[in-house]
Amino acid sequence: MPQKTILITGASSGFGKATAQFFLDRGWNVVATMRKPDPAIFAASSGQLQVLPLDVTNADSIRAALDEAIKTFGTIDVLVNNAGIGLFGAFEATPMSTTREVFETNTFGVMAVTQAVVPLFRERNAGTIVNVTSSVTLAPIPMLAVYTGSKSAIEGFTGSLALELSAFNIKVKLVEPGYAPGTSFTSNTATRLQELIPETYQSVAAPLLEAFAEPAAFTTEADVAEVIWQAVTENTDQLRYPAGADAVALSQAR
Numbered sequence: 001m002p003q004k005t006i007l008i009t010g011a012s013s014g015f016g017k018a019t020a021q022f023f024l025d026r027g028w029n030v031v032a033t034m035r036k037p038d039p040a041i042f043a044a045s046s047g048q049l050q051v052l053p054l055d056v057t058n059a060d061s062i063r064a065a066l067d068e069a070i071k072t073f074g075t076i077d078v079l080v081n082n083a084g085i086g087l088f089g090a091f092e093a094t095p096m097s098t099t100r101e102v103f104e105t106n107t108f109g110v111m112a113v114t115q116a117v118v119p120l121f122r123e124r125n126a127g128t129i130v131n132v133t134s135s136v137t138l139a140p141i142p143m144l145a146v147y148t149g150s151k152s153a154i155e156g157f158t159g160s161l162a163l164e165l166s167a168f169n170i171k172v173k174l175v176e177p178g179y180a181p182g183t184s185f186t187s188n189t190a191t192r193l194q195e196l197i198p199e200t201y202q203s204v205a206a207p208l209l210e211a212f213a214e215p216a217a218f219t220t221e222a223d224v225a226e227v228i229w230q231a232v233t234e235n236t237d238q239l240r241y242p243a244g245a246d247a248v249a250l251s252q253a254r
Contacts, residue, residue, distance in 0.1 A: 003027065003028065003029055004028055004029065004077040004078070005028065005029040005030075005031065005069070005073040005074075005075060005076050005077050005078070006023050006028055006029070006030055006031065006076070006077065006078040006079075006080060006232070007031040007033065007065075007066075007069055007076050007078070007079050007080070007117075008020050008023075008030065008031070008032055008033065008080040008082055009033050009034075009054060009056055009080065009081055009082050009083035009109075009113060010033075010034065010056075010082040010083030010084060011032035011033055011034050011051075011082070012032075012034035012035070012036065012038065012041065013041075014180070014221060015082055015132060015177060015180070015221055015224040015225070015228075016032070016034075016080070016082040016083070017032075017041060017042075017221070018221035018222060018224065018225040019080060019082065019224065019225040019228050019229075020032040020042060020049075021042055021043065021225075022222075022225035022226070022228075022229060023229070024042060024043070024048060024049060026229075027048075028048075029048055029049075029050075029073045030042075030048065030049050030050070031050045031051075031052060031065075031069040031072075031073070031076070032049065032050070032051045032052070033051075033052050033053070033054035033065050033083075034051070034053070034054065035053065035054070035055055036053070037051045037052060037053050038051065039051040050068070050069060050072050050073070052065045052068055052069065053065065054083075054113075056081075056083050056105060056109030056110070056112060056113055057104045057105060057108070057109050057112075059112060059116075062112055062113055062116050063116060066116055066117065066120075070120075075120070075124065076117065076120060076127075077126070077127060077128070078127070078128045078129075078130065078232050079113065079114065079117045079127070079128070079129045079130070080130045080132065080228060080232075081109075081110040081113055081114060081129070081130065081131045081132060081154075082132045083105060083109060083110075084105060084106045084132070084151075085101070085102055085105050085106065086147055087102050087144070087146050087147045087196070088143050088144060088147070088196070088197075088205075089143060089146075089196020089197055090143060090196060090197060090198060090200075090201040090204070090205075091145040091146060092198075092201075093196050093197070093198050093201070094146055094196055098146070098196075099146050102146050102147060102150050103146075103149075103150050103153075106147070106150035106151060106154070107150045107151075107153045107154060107157075110131055110154050110157075111157065114129055114131075114161070117129065118165065118170070121165075121168065121170045122165075122168045122170065125168055125169045126169050126170070127169075127170045127171070128170070128171045128172075128173065128231075128232050129158075129161075129165075129170065129171070129172045129173065130172075130173045130174075130175055130228055130231050130232060131154050131157075131158045131172070131173070131174055131175070132175050132177065132224070132228075133151040133152075133154050133155055133158075133174055133175070133176050133177075134147070134148075134151045134176060134177060135176050135177060135178040135179070135219075135242065135244070135246060135247035135250050135251075136148045136151060137151050137152050137155050137176060138176060138242070138247065138250040138251055138254050139250045139253070139254065141208070142204055142208065143197070143201070143204060143205055143208055154174075155174060158172055158173075158174050158239070159174075159239060162239055166237075171237075172239075173231040173232075173238070173239060173240075173241060174239055174240045174241065175224065175227055175228050175231055175241045175243050176240060176241065176242045176243060176247050176251070177219050177223070177224045177227075177243045177244055177247060178217070178218060178219035178223075178242070178243065178244035178245065178246035178247035178248075178250070179212065179215055179218050179219060179244075179246055180218060180219045180220065180221065180224075180244070181212065181215060181218055215246065216246075217244075217245040217246040217249060218244065218245070218246055219243060219244025219245070219246060219247060220244065223243050223244040223245075224243045224244065226243075227241050227242075227243035228241075228243075
């Protein structure tokens with residue numbers, strides 16, 4: 001079997017970094033993309049790994065990364081849309097500029113990278129697209145309205161796209177991670193808390209923040225990497241893959 005190539009967005013940390021290393025360890029060519037490339041964060045031979053700059057909100061950046069990846073490895077077999085930003089706060093207190101920022105990355109960024117890759121997959125009559133969303137799409141949680149909206153849009157987009165691209169032997173999957181304390185994604189989300197939780201919403205936010213501090217069940221980076229591997233390598237038409245004990249529990253309850 002020829003060596004396969006996977007391109008992952010948002011691979012500088014968290015789920016993306018863990019997934020990149022997981023596939024590297026199993027002999028894949030990995031194109032790990034991020035806004036500020038740092039090859040030193042991975043353990044791999046130089047011929048197996050390519051670390052590239054990619055800003056999912058910039059069309060020129062997307063095109064340049066794809067061109068470089070294809071120049072190096074000949075093609076791309078799998079796209080993992082993992083790049084995303086979090087937001088916890090009262091919707092009433094969230095500026096529309098912040099809402100647009102979240103949707104530009106979490107929703108339109110995924111669509112833009114996907115649209116750039118589809119012609120390659122269609123011409124080859126093969127390929128897999130994995131969109132990483134969140135377990136918040138399985139059960140609503142207060143103070144996450146904007147973030148949930150951005151991820152729920154991708155759930156609907158992915159379900160429709162899976163049907164649309166099946167005629168070209170392209171598989172489209174959803175991976176739905178649960179809450180992952182300790183990741184940079186979680187810490188980046190926390191930096192916005194003060195401005196987005198006014199005094200009138202403290203009674204709503206407090207119990208949630210306590211639950212996040214000591215979750216009964218949670219998701220690890222390894223959980224997500226393993227589930228992405230499953231979604232990519234198993235030959236089924238399954239669409240949704242919850243990742244992590246809490247996400248699996250929510251999926252079963254739903």
